[in-house]
Amino acid sequence: MIGDGANGCAHEEGLEFSSSAVYRCPVCGVGLDAAGVERWVREAEKERDEAYSLVEGEGFGEIALQELQREVYRRRKVLYGLQEAPRAVSRPEMVLVVYEERRGVYECSVYYESPRSAWDTKRFSVEAAGRKISGLRSSTDLVARLVGEKVGEFHEARRELRDEGLHPPARRVFYASEL
Ligand SMILES: [Zn+2]
Numbered sequence: 575m576i577g578d579g580a581n582g583c584a585h586e587e588g589l590e591f592s593s594s595a596v597y598r599c600p601v602c603g604v605g606l607d608a609a610g611v612e613r614w615v616r617e618a619e620k621e622r623d624e625a626y627s628l629v630e631g632e633g634f635g636e637i638a639l640q641e642l643q644r645e646v647y648r649r650r651k652v653l654y655g656l657q658e659a660p661r662a663v664s665r666p667e668m669v670l671v672v673y674e675e676r677r678g679v680y681e682c683s684v685y686y687e688s689p690r691s692a693w694d695t696k697r698f699s700v701e702a703a704g705r706k707i708s709g710l711r712s713s714t715d716l717v718a719r720l721v722g723e724k725v726g727e728f729h730e731a732r733r734e735l736r737d738e739g740l741h742p743p744a745r746r747v748f749y750a751s752e753l
Pocket residue numbers: 583584585586599600601602603604
């Protein structure tokens with residue numbers, strides 16, 4: 575059977591989100607992390623590529639090749655489905671912003687109450703130069719835009735404190751209610 579995994583299961587019914595970092599096959603129960611799913615896709619691509627060099631020009635080979643190609647598409651679809659689905663629904667529970675004086679950078683960590691995808695973006699770096707904050711605000715990613723705005727607010731508040739001769743805090747936590 576094409577595409578057998580190490581345990582002999584081709585994960586025919588796809589993979590399902592199971593916990594923050596694991597996707598499970600409902601048939602065999604095997605759990606794969608994000609890198610594992612990507613590897614699983616690459617395995618099918620490799621099989622197809624190897625078949626190309628073997629069967630060129632033969633009628634039977636064409637059919638086998640098509641089947642291998644279909645398996646590549648099927649696995650990619652599973653992968654894209656896992657990557658895409660959660661982004662629209664997951665909203666961060668908490669965003670921690672820490673200013674690193676030496677590098678002039680805000681390090682942002684995004685936390686989810688129940689992460690739905692191992693691809694959820696967890697960390698961003700935002701450069702601060704003078705009054706300006708670069709990046710993120712114009713990002714196509716909703717969460718990145720949100721974080722960019724919050725960093726902007728924090729940066730502005732810190733600047734005001736400094737203008738008043740006060741020592742601004744280096745860290746700030748934004749909770750879901752503020753996001
Ligand atoms: Zn399986």
